[in-house]
Amino acid sequence: MINPSMLSTLGIVIFAIVGAIALYFFAMGAVELFTKVTLGQSTSRNDQLGKRLWGTINHAVGQPRILRQAEGGVMHFLHFWGIAIFALAIIHLLFERLFGAVLFRSPVWYLIADIAGLFALVGILYSGFRRYVQKVPRLDTGGWKEERLIVLLISMITLMVVFYFLSYGYKIVATASIPGEPERYTLAFVSSWVASWFAGLDPATARFWEFTFWWLQMIMAFGLLVSFRYSPVIHPAVAPLNIFMRNLGPKGANIESINFEDEERETFGINKIADFTWKDLMDPYACAECGRCQDNCPAYLTEKPLSPKKILVKIKEQIEETVAPRVAMSTEGGHISFGVTKRAEASEEGVEEEEVKKLVGERISTDEIWACTTCRACQEECPVFNEHIVKVVGLRRALVLDESDFPGEAQLAFTNMERNSNPWGIGWQTRGDWAADLGVKELSEDSNVEYLYYVGCAGSFDERVKKVSASLVKIFQAAGISFGILGAEEKCCGDSARRLGNEYLFQSLVQENIENMQNYKVKKIITACPHCFNTLKNEYPQFGGNFEVIHHTQLIARLIQEGKIKPGSGGENLKVTYHDSCYLGRYNDEYAAPRRILRAISGLQIIEMERNLNKGFCCGAGGGRMWLEEHGKRINTARTEQALAINPEAIAVNCPFCLTMFEDGLKDKEVSETIKTYDVAELLARTM
Amino acid sequence: MKIVALVKQTFDSEAKIALEGGKIGRQGISLIMNPYDEYAVEEALKLKEKNGGEVTVVTVGPDEATEAVRQALAMGADQGILVNPGTEDIDESTVATILAKAVSSLEYDIILGGFRAIDDGSAQVAGRVAEILNLPVVNMVTKLEADGGKAVATADIEGGSAVMEVPLPAVITAQKGLNEPRYPSMKGIMQAKKKPLKKMGLGDVSLDASQVAAKVKVLNYSLPPARAAGKVIPGEPAEAAAALAKALREEAKII
Ligand code: SF4
Numbered sequence: 001m002i003n004p005s006m007l008s009t010l011g012i013v014i015f016a017i018v019g020a021i022a023l024y025f026f027a028m029g030a031v032e033l034f035t036k037v038t039l040g041q042s043t044s045r046n047d048q049l050g051k052r053l054w055g056t057i058n059h060a061v062g063q064p065r066i067l068r069q070a071e072g073g074v075m076h077f078l079h080f081w082g083i084a085i086f087a088l089a090i091i092h093l094l095f096e097r098l099f100g101a102v103l104f105r106s107p108v109w110y111l112i113a114d115i116a117g118l119f120a121l122v123g124i125l126y127s128g129f130r131r132y133v134q135k136v137p138r139l140d141t142g143g144w145k146e147e148r149l150i151v152l153l154i155s156m157i158t159l160m161v162v163f164y165f166l167s168y169g170y171k172i173v174a175t176a177s178i179p180g181e182p183e184r185y186t187l188a189f190v191s192s193w194v195a196s197w198f199a200g201l202d203p204a205t206a207r208f209w210e211f212t213f214w215w216l217q218m219i220m221a222f223g224l225l226v227s228f229r230y231s232p233v234i235h236p237a238v239a240p241l242n243i244f245m246r247n248l249g250p251k252g253a254n255i256e257s258i259n260f261e262d263e264e265r266e267t268f269g270i271n272k273i274a275d276f277t278w279k280d281l282m283d284p285y286a287c288a289e290c291g292r293c294q295d296n297c298p299a300y301l302t303e304k305p306l307s308p309k310k311i312l313v314k315i316k317e318q319i320e321e322t323v324a325p326r327v328a329m330s331t332e333g334g335h336i337s338f339g340v341t342k343r344a345e346a347s348e349e350g351v352e353e354e355e356v357k358k359l360v361g362e363r364i365s366t367d368e369i370w371a372c373t374t375c376r377a378c379q380e381e382c383p384v385f386n387e388h389i390v391k392v393v394g395l396r397r398a399l400v401l402d403e404s405d406f407p408g409e410a411q412l413a414f415t416n417m418e419r420n421s422n423p424w425g426i427g428w429q430t431r432g433d434w435a436a437d438l439g440v441k442e443l444s445e446d447s448n449v450e451y452l453y454y455v456g457c458a459g460s461f462d463e464r465v466k467k468v469s470a471s472l473v474k475i476f477q478a479a480g481i482s483f484g485i486l487g488a489e490e491k492c493c494g495d496s497a498r499r500l501g502n503e504y505l506f507q508s509l510v511q512e513n514i515e516n517m518q519n520y521k522v523k524k525i526i527t528a529c530p531h532c533f534n535t536l537k538n539e540y541p542q543f544g545g546n547f548e549v550i551h552h553t554q555l556i557a558r559l560i561q562e563g564k565i566k567p568g569s570g571g572e573n574l575k576v577t578y579h580d581s582c583y584l585g586r587y588n589d590e591y592a593a594p595r596r597i598l599r600a601i602s603g604l605q606i607i608e609m610e611r612n613l614n615k616g617f618c619c620g621a622g623g624g625r626m627w628l629e630e631h632g633k634r635i636n637t638a639r640t641e642q643a644l645a646i647n648p649e650a651i652a653v654n655c656p657f658c659l660t661m662f663e664d665g666l667k668d669k670e671v672s673e674t675i676k677t678y679d680v681a682e683l684l685a686r687t688m
Numbered sequence: 689m690k691i692v693a694l695v696k697q698t699f700d701s702e703a704k705i706a707l708e709g710g711k712i713g714r715q716g717i718s719l720i721m722n723p724y725d726e727y728a729v730e731e732a733l734k735l736k737e738k739n740g741g742e743v744t745v746v747t748v749g750p751d752e753a754t755e756a757v758r759q760a761l762a763m764g765a766d767q768g769i770l771v772n773p774g775t776e777d778i779d780e781s782t783v784a785t786i787l788a789k790a791v792s793s794l795e796y797d798i799i800l801g802g803f804r805a806i807d808d809g810s811a812q813v814a815g816r817v818a819e820i821l822n823l824p825v826v827n828m829v830t831k832l833e834a835d836g837g838k839a840v841a842t843a844d845i846e847g848g849s850a851v852m853e854v855p856l857p858a859v860i861t862a863q864k865g866l867n868e869p870r871y872p873s874m875k876g877i878m879q880a881k882k883k884p885l886k887k888m889g890l891g892d893v894s895l896d897a898s899q900v901a902a903k904v905k906v907l908n909y910s911l912p913p914a915r916a917a918g919k920v921i922p923g924e925p926a927e928a929a930a931a932l933a934k935a936l937r938e939e940a941k942i943i
């Protein structure tokens with residue numbers, strides 16, 4: 001017997017045609033997306049396939065990053081899983097319609113399908129609620145023009161599920177008297193409930209409505225496939241790919257180096273869309289515009305013009321407006337005409353369209369580009385592993401290396417680093433003077449030591465930070481560590497130069513440092529600054545400098561554990577809050593060592609700020625911002641206020657920049673007399 | 689517009705000066721383009737951007753001074769000339785004579801230079817060049833407009849400023865405040881490697897050693913005395929102030 005749930009031959013033909021059209025649009029959308037993304041430069045993301053796959057599954061199934069935000073997380077979890085399983089239910093029914101085959105008869109399957117549908121419905125409606133009723137700030141709900149496609153999408157998904165349930169409700173009524181059928185639906189509580197509305201309807205009428213609503217549901221499903229080509233919201237399709245292609249390298253080594261030997265090369269920064277890597281161009285399509293990045297961005301939260309989310313949105317706009325290969329319909333003088341949108345920026349002749357905004361300076365303003373502290377809060381939070389910082393650095397490279405158009409303070413810092421190998425511009429010969437009376441060896445006198453103590457610019461030249469250097473020397477000497485410094489031969493590590501976009505200066509500093517270190521056969525390096533630490537550890541290998549690098553807090557924590565240092569008492573009870581620096585914390589996942597040191601000092605009571613660990617809030621000095629003017633509300637003031645909110649008596653840091661920023665912030669708040677900032681090492685040294 | 693910029697390579701302002709055998713040691717010193725000359729180069733480039741033309745940078749110094757010329761080329765100058773006098777025994781008249789000779793073989797509408805160099809600070813060279821070439825000179829300029837046949841320059845004078853007009857060609861010397869020198873772009877740095885940079889000796893500018901012999905001889909260099917450590921005077925404000933006044937009168941002998 002032919003299954004009465006099957007389509008007629010005509011139905012199948014119509015279905016095939018409509019389906020083919022939908023698939024055509026979907027395929028075209030995919031081709032267009034592929035074309036857009038592959039305008040970018042090459043970058044390799046196909047190593048470690050197992051790890052990539054596993055991460056994708058982990059982040060798609062468990063969604064740990066999304067669930068960090070309770071409400072939005074639940075919303076996403078519901079409709080993600082709802083729609084995923086619901087799609088299977090649609091396909092399941094399709095087999096019945098096309099081939100008369102019922103794949104699963106178990107009532108449990110229909111229960112699962114119903115639950116999935118319900119999840120999808122609740123999730124998608126909740127997402128609409130969050131967007132249009134609650135107006136959750138990080139979502140930045142726009143006006144009708146921006147929102148209409150999203151409204152359409154939400155409506156289509158909602159209707160698809162509603163039609164599905166209506167169709168199933170009628171189906172249950174229509175098949176009530178067919179032996180074996182009702183048993184399938186005993187657990188399908190939603191569909192059965194819907195069926196109860198139509199109980200008693202004659203089977204033929206019920207069949208009619210069952211099919212009608214099924215067609216409507218399929219039209220919605222096909223509509224969603226078609227929308228893939230036109231909607232800006234293709235996040236669901238691209239996100240898993242993006243997670244798969246995420247950057248698996250060390251977090252501190254994401255910035256790619258430039259080969260300056262290449263004589264052919266004319267530009268060095270990201271001046272136009274085609275200068276990005278293809279992964280950079282894929283990111284904005286994976287972006288759900290959820291705003292989690294922006295919600296954690298210190299620049300955004302202090303009302304700077306930068307939002308990491310908007311950087312991606314603007315890159316997408318630039319792609320769509322300048323290079324999108326798409327056939328579009330327009331009306332000219334009352335006539336409808338078709339034309340291909342201009343591919344100005346990427347066109348082979350390289351024609352610059354006049355009406356097209358310049359990427360750097362117009363689409364994305366220079367103020368946005370300079371506001372970033374490269375703190376990595378955005379990337380740590382982004383559920384689809386978007387990479388904002390390399391984009392910002394690339395745009396800065398355009399301003400510095402290609403256009404030579406950047407803040408005067410940056411120029412001063414560059415010139416100082418060029419001439420005196422430190423951003424302050426203090427005479428380089430005096431770099432080792434801080435250690436003059438401390439009995440510290442210079443490698444030029446004796447290079448037969450276990451560790452090079454790479455002091456860094458702040459530790460060598462800043463009056464306040466020199467005291468931290470002296471504390472470290474005291475600790476190392478007490479522990480009997482064999483170490484030496486480079487003295488006047490040490491150069492700036494280059495962290496600020498690189499992040500300010502001056503890759504050329506960065507590489508020249510790196511080369512000199514590596515040469516010196518290799519000359520003295522340096523194997524192990526201690527750094528007192530997380531910026532030096534990250535750069536030496538993660539970036540120097542790009543240039544052949546392979547050293548074992550350790551941050552002072554890591555070494556000290558180990559020395560305490562090994563019993564080589566005996567912390568004394570911190571004296572009277574001191575309430576200390578510890579501030580995680582971005583480059584030790586988020587970039588290098590070291591949250592524990594500094595806290596272990598603090599806990600080892602008796603008398604210290606450690607209290608935590610609300611934003612801590614990988615959600616720690618930047619002090620404002622990273623990414624070379626240390627050397628730039630900050631306008632409006634200052635990031636360090638904001639961070640200081642966060643610290644003051646929990647009433648500490650002292651603030652402990654692991655970074656010279658954080659130290660300076662907190663001291664300034666405390667002065668701003670006029671509490672610098674009562675609340676002091678210390679490096680973790682200082683708190684230890686004073687007990688010894 | 690044909691523009692000439694005169695530059696000098698000097699010690700970095702943060703360089704640690706030490707005497708070696710009675711002379712200033714050059715060991716381990718970072719060398720830079722004299723900052724006042726940087727203003728001159730920047731102004732030359734601005735004039736070129738506005739009026740079109742060509743910028744030639746001229747320096748007198750040892751071969752290592754090519755670095756300073758390269759920097760000017762990277763900033764955007766079109767060609768460079770370095771004349772190596774072949775001796776370290778030179779004074780302002782030596783340098784001015786060589787520069788004037790080198791410049792006289794060029795076409796020029798305006799000659800720019802720093803008003804002084806930060807090393808010897810004598811502020812003579814550009815003026816001497818003007819004298820030799822018989823050109824008008826405006827010193828310590830903080831604002832410049834030049835086109836057609838004349839230049840209008842705002843110059844620092846004691847206690848104020850003066851706006852002056854001179855016919856071109858003329859020599860203009862740059863004072864701080866004239867502009868913000870640009871930082872060379874990568875493209876500039878790359879191109880600078882390919883721009884013409886002529887290295888010459890005295891013979892190439894038809895001079896011989898006797899014509900440029902230094903007229904001033906340095907007898908002796910000495911370093912300023914090391915700064916004594918500061919002194920904190922403790923005590924109640926009134927007592928401390930009295931002690932301070934006493935110290936200023938009796939120890940420092942300045943009141
Ligand atoms: S970049 Fe990531 S965190 Fe930011 S809005 Fe897009 S998806 Fe959300």
Ligand code: SF4
Nearest residue numbers: 297372373375376378
């Ligand atoms: S790195 Fe930090 S400052 Fe820069 S965009 Fe991301 S969150 Fe904002």
